[in-house]
Amino acid sequence: MRPEALEIVQIPVGQTDNFAYLVFCPETGRGIGVDPSFEPEKLLAAVRQREVELEVLVNTHGHRDHVAGNARVLEECGASLAGHPLDVENPDLSLADGQVLAVGKGQVTVLHTPGHTPGSITLNPPGALITGDTLFVTRCGRADLPGSDPEALYRSLRRLASFAPATRIFPGHDYGPRPVSTVAFELENNPYLQCPDLESFLRLRMG
Numbered sequence: 001m002r003p004e005a006l007e008i009v010q011i012p013v014g015q016t017d018n019f020a021y022l023v024f025c026p027e028t029g030r031g032i033g034v035d036p037s038f039e040p041e042k043l044l045a046a047v048r049q050r051e052v053e054l055e056v057l058v059n060t061h062g063h064r065d066h067v068a069g070n071a072r073v074l075e076e077c078g079a080s081l082a083g084h085p086l087d088v089e090n091p092d093l094s095l096a097d098g099q100v101l102a103v104g105k106g107q108v109t110v111l112h113t114p115g116h117t118p119g120s121i122t123l124n125p126p127g128a129l130i131t132g133d134t135l136f137v138t139r140c141g142r143a144d145l146p147g148s149d150p151e152a153l154y155r156s157l158r159r160l161a162s163f164a165p166a167t168r169i170f171p172g173h174d175y176g177p178r179p180v181s182t183v184a185f186e187l188e189n190n191p192y193l194q195c196p197d198l199e200s201f202l203r204l205r206m207g
Contacts, residue, residue, distance in 0.1 A: 025104020040069025060132025115153025137176025
């Protein structure tokens with residue numbers, strides 16, 4: 001099986017246009033869930049429909065609209081909770097930059113992308129980025145909340161922008177003109193990725 005054959009299921013959830021995700025290996029039926037939000041039953045329905053063994057539940061960051069459904073998913077699936085320790089209290093699996101999660105015969109790399117929160121992460125299945133609230137379609141996350149760091153957010157966005165143009169972007173909210181994007185589309189249409197330097201980014205994001 002090619003690692004890029006991991007399947008990514010985007011699941012609209014909650015009242016704030018959130019997305020949850022199911023990432024799984026079709027060959028082995030093993031997978032991970034991401035950010036169940038306030039409607040964990042929708043992620044669980046996707047798990048049951050595809051007959052996936054959910055081994056890990058990942059939070060991209062610790063805000064309630066992403067983590068509220070954790071307990072229900074963990075109880076039903078017996079999965080381990082994973083997240084960056086700066087955002088997720090007492091995770092079963094503490095995630096760090098460069099860490100690799102096995103998903104059946106595939107792999108997902110963890111990127112620490114702070115800024116929106118100190119422990120924000122992006123998940124990098126081959127050819128894709130699940131960006132949480134760091135990068136949205138034509139937008140980016142807020143940097144004026146407790147624990148936010150706009151300079152760190154700028155660096156995180158530049159890191160994501162350096163991925164191959166065809167890399168697919170799966171955001172944490174449905175805030176843009178389409179639910180899924182690419183790095184190329186964002187470079188052409190996202191004003192936050194078009195800022196030539198930190199100062200212009202700060203003016204745009206914090207002005």
